[in-house]
Amino acid sequence: PLGLIHPVSEVGHLDKGAIRLTVNGEVKQDADLTELIWPVADVIAFLSTLYRIEPGDLIYTGTPAGVGAVVEGDVVTVTIEGLEPTEVTIGPKAAD
Incomplete structure (x- = not known):
């Protein structure tokens, strides 16, 4: 899942700020853009x-330590300091 795309003209250049991922409220990843x-x-x-x-292109840079599996029903919340949080609930696996 992706959060909202924020133009630099609205949020500035993010070069520092906390990045946090929780699963069901438990912190799994906690880092800073300076890292x-x-x-x-x-x-x-x-x-x-x-x-x-x-505009609109996506660049993936990796992820902080703490990656792990999620299961159906888990609520995953991602926050980046200065931006609105993104939250998703893991749904059932798609049929093959």
């Missing part, structure tokens, strides 16, 4: 030398 190997602006600058980056 990224490369700042977000550097990632965008580098990738834009290789590809044309356009």
Whole structure:
């Protein structure tokens, strides 16, 4: 799942701030944007030398320690300081 896409013109360049993921209220991941190997602006600058980056494009950079399985019914909440939280409930597995 993805949260809302926020234009830089509205939220600024996020280079620091807490990133937290909880499952059923239990903290599973807790980090800060300052812990990224490369700042977000550097990632965008580098990738834009290789590809044309356009509004709405998504860049995945990895995730903090604490990744784990979730099961049907789990409520997963992601917060990034300065942005609205994203919450999803894990639904049943799709039929094959």
